[in-house]
Amino acid sequence: MFAFEITARCPSTRARCGSFHTPHGVVTTPRFMPVGTLATVKGVTADQLRHTGAQMVLANTFHLHLQPGEAIVQEAGGLHRFMAWEGPLLTDSGGFQVFSLGAINRINDRGVVFRSPRDGAQIDLTPERSMAIQMALGADVAMAFDQCPPYPASEADVATACRRTHAWLERCISSHTRSDQALFGIVQGGCYPHLREESARVVSSMGLPGIAVGGVSVGEPTEEMHRIVRQLGPLLPDDKPHYLMGVGTLREMAVAVANGFDVFDCVLPTRLGRHGAALVGGERWNLKNARFRHDHTPLDPSCPCPACSQHSRAYLHHLIKSEEMLGKILLSLHNITQLLRFTSAMAQAIRDGCFAEDFAPWEPDSPAAHTW
Incomplete structure:
Protein backbone atom coordinates (compact mmCIF):
# COMPACT_ATOMS: atom_id res chain seq x y z
CA MET A 1 0.00 0.00 0.00
CA VAL A 267 4.70 27.89 4.20
CA LEU A 268 6.82 30.26 2.09
CA PRO A 269 4.74 30.45 -1.14
CA THR A 270 1.48 31.48 0.49
CA ARG A 271 3.17 33.65 3.11
CA LEU A 272 4.95 35.59 0.37
CA GLY A 273 1.72 35.81 -1.62
CA ARG A 274 -0.15 37.31 1.33
CA HIS A 275 2.56 39.97 1.58
CA GLY A 276 2.45 40.87 -2.11
CA ALA A 277 5.60 39.02 -3.20
CA ALA A 278 6.06 36.70 -6.17
CA LEU A 279 8.72 34.09 -6.92
CA VAL A 280 10.01 34.67 -10.44
CA GLY A 281 13.08 32.95 -11.87
CA GLY A 282 14.65 32.35 -8.50
CA GLU A 283 14.02 35.91 -7.30
CA ARG A 284 11.42 37.50 -5.02
CA TRP A 285 9.54 40.40 -6.59
CA ASN A 286 7.61 42.87 -4.47
CA LEU A 287 4.51 43.67 -6.53
CA LYS A 288 3.95 46.83 -4.50
CA ASN A 289 6.90 48.44 -6.27
CA ALA A 290 6.04 51.30 -8.61
CA ARG A 291 8.04 49.77 -11.46
CA PHE A 292 5.11 47.40 -12.11
CA ARG A 293 2.45 50.10 -12.38
CA HIS A 294 2.65 50.46 -16.18
CA ASP A 295 3.98 46.96 -16.92
CA HIS A 296 1.30 45.14 -18.94
CA THR A 297 3.34 41.99 -19.55
CA PRO A 298 2.71 38.66 -17.76
CA LEU A 299 4.40 38.13 -14.42
CA ASP A 300 6.19 35.06 -15.84
CA PRO A 301 5.33 34.25 -19.49
CA SER A 302 6.36 30.60 -19.01
CA CYS A 303 4.09 30.01 -16.01
CA PRO A 304 0.62 28.47 -16.58
CA CYS A 305 -0.94 29.77 -13.34
CA PRO A 306 -3.94 32.18 -13.48
CA ALA A 307 -1.83 35.14 -12.32
CA CYS A 308 0.46 34.74 -15.34
CA SER A 309 -1.88 33.37 -18.00
CA GLN A 310 -4.79 35.78 -17.39
CA HIS A 311 -3.37 38.95 -15.85
CA SER A 312 -0.58 41.50 -16.17
CA ARG A 313 2.01 42.74 -13.73
CA ALA A 314 0.21 46.09 -13.70
CA TYR A 315 -3.07 44.44 -12.67
CA LEU A 316 -1.39 42.42 -9.94
CA HIS A 317 0.34 45.58 -8.72
CA HIS A 318 -3.05 47.32 -8.63
CA LEU A 319 -4.63 44.48 -6.61
CA ILE A 320 -1.81 44.40 -4.09
CA LYS A 321 -1.69 48.19 -3.69
CA SER A 322 -5.48 48.17 -3.24
CA GLU A 323 -5.21 45.36 -0.68
CA GLU A 324 -7.67 43.27 -2.66
CA MET A 325 -7.71 39.65 -1.51
CA LEU A 326 -7.68 38.47 -5.13
CA GLY A 327 -4.12 39.74 -5.49
CA LYS A 328 -2.97 37.67 -2.53
CA ILE A 329 -4.77 34.61 -3.85
CA LEU A 330 -3.28 34.95 -7.34
CA LEU A 331 0.25 35.42 -6.01
CA SER A 332 -0.16 32.46 -3.66
CA LEU A 333 -1.26 30.27 -6.58
CA HIS A 334 1.66 31.54 -8.63
CA ASN A 335 4.22 30.87 -5.89
CA ILE A 336 2.94 27.34 -5.25
CA THR A 337 3.03 26.67 -8.99
CA GLN A 338 6.60 27.95 -9.18
CA LEU A 339 7.89 25.59 -6.49
CA LEU A 340 6.06 22.64 -8.01
CA ARG A 341 7.41 23.48 -11.47
CA PHE A 342 10.89 23.69 -9.99
CA THR A 343 10.74 20.25 -8.38
CA SER A 344 9.19 18.84 -11.58
CA ALA A 345 12.04 20.36 -13.60
CA MET A 346 14.55 18.69 -11.31
CA ALA A 347 12.78 15.37 -11.84
CA GLN A 348 12.89 15.82 -15.62
CA ALA A 349 16.59 16.71 -15.44
CA ILE A 350 17.27 13.50 -13.50
CA ARG A 351 15.43 11.48 -16.14
CA ASP A 352 17.25 13.31 -18.95
CA GLY A 353 20.66 12.83 -17.36
CA CYS A 354 21.43 16.55 -16.95
CA PHE A 355 20.62 17.13 -13.26
CA ALA A 356 24.27 17.43 -12.19
CA GLU A 357 24.93 20.03 -14.87
CA ASP A 358 21.77 22.08 -14.40
CA PHE A 359 20.88 21.84 -10.71
CA ALA A 360 23.86 20.64 -8.67
CA PRO A 361 24.85 23.12 -7.51
CA TRP A 362 21.96 25.42 -8.36
CA GLU A 363 22.47 29.17 -8.08
CA PRO A 364 20.13 32.08 -8.97
CA ASP A 365 22.29 33.08 -11.95
CA SER A 366 22.61 29.56 -13.39
CA PRO A 367 20.87 28.72 -16.69
CA ALA A 368 18.54 26.29 -14.95
CA ALA A 369 17.13 29.10 -12.79
CA HIS A 370 15.54 30.64 -15.88
CA THR A 371 14.56 27.62 -17.97
CA TRP A 372 12.20 25.62 -15.78
Whole structure:
Protein backbone atom coordinates (compact mmCIF):
# COMPACT_ATOMS: atom_id res chain seq x y z
CA MET A 1 0.00 0.00 0.00
CA PHE A 2 2.90 2.36 0.74
CA ALA A 3 5.50 1.10 -1.71
CA PHE A 4 8.28 3.43 -2.84
CA GLU A 5 9.98 2.70 -6.12
CA ILE A 6 12.93 4.55 -7.62
CA THR A 7 12.35 5.22 -11.32
CA ALA A 8 15.51 7.14 -12.30
CA ARG A 9 18.85 8.14 -10.81
CA CYS A 10 21.52 10.74 -11.45
CA PRO A 11 24.79 8.78 -11.81
CA SER A 12 27.03 11.50 -10.36
CA THR A 13 24.86 12.64 -7.42
CA ARG A 14 22.37 10.96 -5.07
CA ALA A 15 19.42 12.57 -6.88
CA ARG A 16 16.64 10.18 -7.81
CA CYS A 17 13.08 10.13 -9.13
CA GLY A 18 10.57 8.00 -7.32
CA SER A 19 6.94 7.01 -6.94
CA PHE A 20 5.43 6.82 -3.47
CA HIS A 21 2.18 4.86 -3.49
CA THR A 22 -0.53 5.80 -0.97
CA PRO A 23 -4.24 4.88 -0.60
CA HIS A 24 -5.18 8.21 -2.21
CA GLY A 25 -2.78 8.16 -5.12
CA VAL A 26 0.84 8.25 -6.15
CA VAL A 27 3.29 11.01 -5.25
CA THR A 28 6.02 11.34 -7.86
CA THR A 29 9.27 12.71 -6.52
CA PRO A 30 11.09 15.00 -6.12
CA ARG A 31 8.02 17.00 -5.16
CA PHE A 32 7.15 20.12 -3.17
CA MET A 33 4.23 19.69 -0.76
CA PRO A 34 2.03 22.76 -0.06
CA VAL A 35 1.16 23.42 3.58
CA GLY A 36 -2.50 23.41 4.58
CA THR A 37 -2.10 23.81 8.35
CA LEU A 38 -5.80 24.08 9.20
CA ALA A 39 -7.04 21.78 6.41
CA THR A 40 -6.67 24.59 3.88
CA VAL A 41 -3.82 26.02 1.89
CA LYS A 42 -4.47 29.66 2.73
CA GLY A 43 -6.68 31.39 0.17
CA VAL A 44 -6.65 28.46 -2.26
CA THR A 45 -9.50 26.06 -3.05
CA ALA A 46 -8.87 22.34 -3.47
CA ASP A 47 -9.67 22.59 -7.18
CA GLN A 48 -7.25 25.50 -7.63
CA LEU A 49 -4.61 23.54 -5.73
CA ARG A 50 -4.98 20.55 -8.03
CA HIS A 51 -4.29 22.79 -11.03
CA THR A 52 -0.97 23.93 -9.55
CA GLY A 53 0.36 20.37 -9.91
CA ALA A 54 0.21 19.62 -6.19
CA GLN A 55 -0.02 15.93 -5.37
CA MET A 56 0.32 15.82 -1.59
CA VAL A 57 -0.73 18.39 1.03
CA LEU A 58 0.36 18.81 4.65
CA ALA A 59 -2.01 19.53 7.53
CA ASN A 60 -1.20 19.99 11.21
CA THR A 61 -2.24 17.80 14.13
CA PHE A 62 -1.88 20.39 16.89
CA HIS A 63 -3.84 23.15 15.17
CA LEU A 64 -6.61 20.84 13.93
CA HIS A 65 -6.93 19.45 17.45
CA LEU A 66 -7.56 22.99 18.68
CA GLN A 67 -10.02 23.83 15.88
CA PRO A 68 -12.32 22.17 14.88
CA GLY A 69 -11.16 19.10 16.83
CA GLU A 70 -10.40 15.68 15.38
CA ALA A 71 -13.86 14.37 16.34
CA ILE A 72 -15.50 16.83 13.92
CA VAL A 73 -13.13 15.80 11.13
CA GLN A 74 -13.79 12.13 11.84
CA GLU A 75 -17.57 12.76 11.76
CA ALA A 76 -17.13 14.29 8.30
CA GLY A 77 -15.53 11.08 7.04
CA GLY A 78 -11.91 12.03 7.59
CA LEU A 79 -9.64 14.84 6.56
CA HIS A 80 -9.86 14.12 2.81
CA ARG A 81 -13.63 14.59 2.75
CA PHE A 82 -13.58 17.43 5.25
CA MET A 83 -11.31 19.59 3.07
CA ALA A 84 -12.43 18.15 -0.30
CA TRP A 85 -8.91 17.02 -1.21
CA GLU A 86 -8.88 13.64 -2.92
CA GLY A 87 -5.11 13.27 -3.17
CA PRO A 88 -2.57 12.11 -0.58
CA LEU A 89 -2.37 13.95 2.74
CA LEU A 90 0.29 14.11 5.46
CA THR A 91 -0.22 15.34 9.00
CA ASP A 92 2.59 16.86 11.04
CA SER A 93 2.54 15.43 14.56
CA GLY A 94 2.63 18.63 16.60
CA GLY A 95 6.36 18.20 17.14
CA PHE A 96 7.15 21.46 15.38
CA GLN A 97 4.88 23.29 17.82
CA VAL A 98 7.12 21.97 20.60
CA PHE A 99 9.71 24.28 19.00
CA SER A 100 7.58 27.16 17.71
CA LEU A 101 5.42 27.46 20.84
CA GLY A 102 8.25 26.92 23.29
CA ALA A 103 7.18 29.90 25.36
CA ILE A 104 3.85 28.26 26.26
CA ASN A 105 4.81 24.63 26.80
CA ARG A 106 6.65 22.37 29.24
CA ILE A 107 8.52 19.31 28.00
CA ASN A 108 9.30 16.14 29.92
CA ASP A 109 9.88 12.50 29.03
CA ARG A 110 6.14 11.78 29.06
CA GLY A 111 5.30 14.45 26.48
CA VAL A 112 4.52 18.16 26.23
CA VAL A 113 1.99 20.27 28.11
CA PHE A 114 0.85 23.37 26.23
CA ARG A 115 -1.23 26.35 27.13
CA SER A 116 -3.65 26.78 24.26
CA PRO A 117 -2.85 29.93 22.25
CA ARG A 118 -6.61 30.25 21.73
CA ASP A 119 -8.04 30.19 25.25
CA GLY A 120 -5.23 29.25 27.65
CA ALA A 121 -6.59 25.76 28.30
CA GLN A 122 -4.09 23.02 29.11
CA ILE A 123 -3.30 20.64 26.25
CA ASP A 124 -1.49 17.42 27.10
CA LEU A 125 0.22 16.09 23.98
CA THR A 126 2.03 12.78 24.21
CA PRO A 127 3.19 10.38 21.49
CA GLU A 128 0.09 8.29 22.12
CA ARG A 129 -2.22 11.29 21.94
CA SER A 130 -0.58 12.54 18.73
CA MET A 131 -1.10 9.13 17.14
CA ALA A 132 -4.74 9.00 18.27
CA ILE A 133 -5.44 12.43 16.78
CA GLN A 134 -3.67 11.60 13.52
CA MET A 135 -5.48 8.28 13.19
CA ALA A 136 -8.79 10.10 13.69
CA LEU A 137 -7.84 12.69 11.05
CA GLY A 138 -7.03 9.85 8.64
CA ALA A 139 -4.25 11.31 6.49
CA ASP A 140 -2.23 8.91 4.35
CA VAL A 141 0.96 9.68 6.28
CA ALA A 142 1.27 10.38 10.00
CA MET A 143 4.46 11.85 11.43
CA ALA A 144 6.00 10.60 14.65
CA PHE A 145 5.87 12.95 17.62
CA ASP A 146 9.34 14.40 18.17
CA GLN A 147 11.20 17.11 20.05
CA CYS A 148 12.62 19.72 17.68
CA PRO A 149 15.32 21.66 19.55
CA PRO A 150 15.84 25.36 18.79
CA TYR A 151 18.96 26.87 17.27
CA PRO A 152 21.29 27.46 18.95
CA ALA A 153 21.07 24.76 21.63
CA SER A 154 23.75 23.11 23.70
CA GLU A 155 24.99 19.65 22.86
CA ALA A 156 23.50 18.34 26.11
CA ASP A 157 20.07 19.79 25.30
CA VAL A 158 20.12 18.41 21.76
CA ALA A 159 21.22 15.00 23.06
CA THR A 160 18.25 15.02 25.45
CA ALA A 161 15.91 15.96 22.59
CA CYS A 162 17.30 13.09 20.50
CA ARG A 163 16.84 10.60 23.34
CA ARG A 164 13.24 11.72 23.79
CA THR A 165 12.59 11.69 20.03
CA HIS A 166 13.78 8.07 19.80
CA ALA A 167 11.84 6.96 22.88
CA TRP A 168 8.73 8.76 21.64
CA LEU A 169 9.12 7.09 18.24
CA GLU A 170 8.95 3.66 19.89
CA ARG A 171 5.79 4.75 21.70
CA CYS A 172 4.32 6.08 18.44
CA ILE A 173 4.98 2.75 16.74
CA SER A 174 3.37 0.85 19.62
CA SER A 175 0.23 2.99 19.62
CA HIS A 176 -0.20 3.48 15.87
CA THR A 177 -2.64 0.82 14.65
CA ARG A 178 -4.13 2.18 11.44
CA SER A 179 -2.96 -0.03 8.58
CA ASP A 180 -4.06 2.39 5.84
CA GLN A 181 -1.85 5.13 7.27
CA ALA A 182 1.94 5.16 7.01
CA LEU A 183 4.02 6.32 9.98
CA PHE A 184 7.22 8.24 9.24
CA GLY A 185 10.02 8.65 11.78
CA ILE A 186 11.99 11.89 12.19
CA VAL A 187 15.75 12.31 12.49
CA GLN A 188 16.90 15.03 14.89
CA GLY A 189 20.34 16.01 16.19
CA GLY A 190 20.64 19.74 15.63
CA CYS A 191 24.00 20.84 14.24
CA TYR A 192 25.98 18.10 16.00
CA PRO A 193 27.21 15.55 13.42
CA HIS A 194 27.57 12.64 15.84
CA LEU A 195 24.04 13.17 17.17
CA ARG A 196 22.66 13.39 13.63
CA GLU A 197 24.44 10.15 12.72
CA GLU A 198 23.14 8.35 15.79
CA SER A 199 19.59 9.61 15.20
CA ALA A 200 19.69 8.52 11.56
CA ARG A 201 20.85 5.06 12.66
CA VAL A 202 18.13 4.69 15.30
CA VAL A 203 15.24 5.97 13.18
CA SER A 204 16.36 3.98 10.11
CA SER A 205 16.45 0.79 12.17
CA MET A 206 12.72 1.00 12.85
CA GLY A 207 11.84 -0.15 9.32
CA LEU A 208 9.12 2.46 8.78
CA PRO A 209 7.64 3.27 5.33
CA GLY A 210 9.40 6.65 5.21
CA ILE A 211 11.90 8.79 7.05
CA ALA A 212 12.07 12.54 7.62
CA VAL A 213 14.78 14.95 8.71
CA GLY A 214 13.61 17.64 11.11
CA GLY A 215 15.32 20.38 13.04
CA VAL A 216 16.44 22.30 9.97
CA SER A 217 15.26 25.73 8.85
CA VAL A 218 14.91 26.66 12.52
CA GLY A 219 17.35 29.57 12.45
CA GLU A 220 20.64 27.85 11.69
CA PRO A 221 22.96 29.29 9.00
CA THR A 222 22.21 28.06 5.51
CA GLU A 223 25.65 26.44 5.33
CA GLU A 224 24.77 24.34 8.38
CA MET A 225 21.58 23.13 6.72
CA HIS A 226 23.56 22.13 3.64
CA ARG A 227 26.10 20.29 5.78
CA ILE A 228 23.36 18.35 7.59
CA VAL A 229 21.73 17.41 4.29
CA ARG A 230 25.04 16.24 2.83
CA GLN A 231 25.83 14.23 5.93
CA LEU A 232 22.47 12.49 6.22
CA GLY A 233 21.80 11.71 2.56
CA PRO A 234 24.04 8.60 2.48
CA LEU A 235 22.88 7.45 5.95
CA LEU A 236 19.16 7.13 5.20
CA PRO A 237 17.67 3.89 3.82
CA ASP A 238 17.79 4.11 0.04
CA ASP A 239 14.51 2.26 -0.49
CA LYS A 240 12.37 4.71 1.52
CA PRO A 241 11.15 8.23 0.69
CA HIS A 242 13.25 10.96 2.34
CA TYR A 243 11.33 14.01 3.57
CA LEU A 244 13.16 17.25 4.44
CA MET A 245 10.81 19.14 6.73
CA GLY A 246 10.17 22.88 6.50
CA VAL A 247 12.33 23.59 3.45
CA GLY A 248 11.00 25.28 0.30
CA THR A 249 13.64 27.63 -1.11
CA LEU A 250 14.99 26.77 -4.55
CA ARG A 251 18.67 26.44 -3.71
CA GLU A 252 18.03 24.39 -0.58
CA MET A 253 15.67 22.01 -2.40
CA ALA A 254 18.24 21.58 -5.19
CA VAL A 255 21.00 20.81 -2.69
CA ALA A 256 18.72 18.36 -0.90
CA VAL A 257 17.66 16.58 -4.10
CA ALA A 258 21.32 16.23 -5.05
CA ASN A 259 21.78 14.43 -1.74
CA GLY A 260 18.88 12.02 -2.09
CA PHE A 261 15.90 13.86 -0.61
CA ASP A 262 12.50 13.49 -2.22
CA VAL A 263 9.76 15.54 -0.53
CA PHE A 264 9.66 19.07 0.89
CA ASP A 265 7.18 21.41 2.57
CA CYS A 266 7.18 25.08 3.45
CA VAL A 267 4.70 27.89 4.20
CA LEU A 268 6.82 30.26 2.09
CA PRO A 269 4.74 30.45 -1.14
CA THR A 270 1.48 31.48 0.49
CA ARG A 271 3.17 33.65 3.11
CA LEU A 272 4.95 35.59 0.37
CA GLY A 273 1.72 35.81 -1.62
CA ARG A 274 -0.15 37.31 1.33
CA HIS A 275 2.56 39.97 1.58
CA GLY A 276 2.45 40.87 -2.11
CA ALA A 277 5.60 39.02 -3.20
CA ALA A 278 6.06 36.70 -6.17
CA LEU A 279 8.72 34.09 -6.92
CA VAL A 280 10.01 34.67 -10.44
CA GLY A 281 13.08 32.95 -11.87
CA GLY A 282 14.65 32.35 -8.50
CA GLU A 283 14.02 35.91 -7.30
CA ARG A 284 11.42 37.50 -5.02
CA TRP A 285 9.54 40.40 -6.59
CA ASN A 286 7.61 42.87 -4.47
CA LEU A 287 4.51 43.67 -6.53
CA LYS A 288 3.95 46.83 -4.50
CA ASN A 289 6.90 48.44 -6.27
CA ALA A 290 6.04 51.30 -8.61
CA ARG A 291 8.04 49.77 -11.46
CA PHE A 292 5.11 47.40 -12.11
CA ARG A 293 2.45 50.10 -12.38
CA HIS A 294 2.65 50.46 -16.18
CA ASP A 295 3.98 46.96 -16.92
CA HIS A 296 1.30 45.14 -18.94
CA THR A 297 3.34 41.99 -19.55
CA PRO A 298 2.71 38.66 -17.76
CA LEU A 299 4.40 38.13 -14.42
CA ASP A 300 6.19 35.06 -15.84
CA PRO A 301 5.33 34.25 -19.49
CA SER A 302 6.36 30.60 -19.01
CA CYS A 303 4.09 30.01 -16.01
CA PRO A 304 0.62 28.47 -16.58
CA CYS A 305 -0.94 29.77 -13.34
CA PRO A 306 -3.94 32.18 -13.48
CA ALA A 307 -1.83 35.14 -12.32
CA CYS A 308 0.46 34.74 -15.34
CA SER A 309 -1.88 33.37 -18.00
CA GLN A 310 -4.79 35.78 -17.39
CA HIS A 311 -3.37 38.95 -15.85
CA SER A 312 -0.58 41.50 -16.17
CA ARG A 313 2.01 42.74 -13.73
CA ALA A 314 0.21 46.09 -13.70
CA TYR A 315 -3.07 44.44 -12.67
CA LEU A 316 -1.39 42.42 -9.94
CA HIS A 317 0.34 45.58 -8.72
CA HIS A 318 -3.05 47.32 -8.63
CA LEU A 319 -4.63 44.48 -6.61
CA ILE A 320 -1.81 44.40 -4.09
CA LYS A 321 -1.69 48.19 -3.69
CA SER A 322 -5.48 48.17 -3.24
CA GLU A 323 -5.21 45.36 -0.68
CA GLU A 324 -7.67 43.27 -2.66
CA MET A 325 -7.71 39.65 -1.51
CA LEU A 326 -7.68 38.47 -5.13
CA GLY A 327 -4.12 39.74 -5.49
CA LYS A 328 -2.97 37.67 -2.53
CA ILE A 329 -4.77 34.61 -3.85
CA LEU A 330 -3.28 34.95 -7.34
CA LEU A 331 0.25 35.42 -6.01
CA SER A 332 -0.16 32.46 -3.66
CA LEU A 333 -1.26 30.27 -6.58
CA HIS A 334 1.66 31.54 -8.63
CA ASN A 335 4.22 30.87 -5.89
CA ILE A 336 2.94 27.34 -5.25
CA THR A 337 3.03 26.67 -8.99
CA GLN A 338 6.60 27.95 -9.18
CA LEU A 339 7.89 25.59 -6.49
CA LEU A 340 6.06 22.64 -8.01
CA ARG A 341 7.41 23.48 -11.47
CA PHE A 342 10.89 23.69 -9.99
CA THR A 343 10.74 20.25 -8.38
CA SER A 344 9.19 18.84 -11.58
CA ALA A 345 12.04 20.36 -13.60
CA MET A 346 14.55 18.69 -11.31
CA ALA A 347 12.78 15.37 -11.84
CA GLN A 348 12.89 15.82 -15.62
CA ALA A 349 16.59 16.71 -15.44
CA ILE A 350 17.27 13.50 -13.50
CA ARG A 351 15.43 11.48 -16.14
CA ASP A 352 17.25 13.31 -18.95
CA GLY A 353 20.66 12.83 -17.36
CA CYS A 354 21.43 16.55 -16.95
CA PHE A 355 20.62 17.13 -13.26
CA ALA A 356 24.27 17.43 -12.19
CA GLU A 357 24.93 20.03 -14.87
CA ASP A 358 21.77 22.08 -14.40
CA PHE A 359 20.88 21.84 -10.71
CA ALA A 360 23.86 20.64 -8.67
CA PRO A 361 24.85 23.12 -7.51
CA TRP A 362 21.96 25.42 -8.36
CA GLU A 363 22.47 29.17 -8.08
CA PRO A 364 20.13 32.08 -8.97
CA ASP A 365 22.29 33.08 -11.95
CA SER A 366 22.61 29.56 -13.39
CA PRO A 367 20.87 28.72 -16.69
CA ALA A 368 18.54 26.29 -14.95
CA ALA A 369 17.13 29.10 -12.79
CA HIS A 370 15.54 30.64 -15.88
CA THR A 371 14.56 27.62 -17.97
CA TRP A 372 12.20 25.62 -15.78
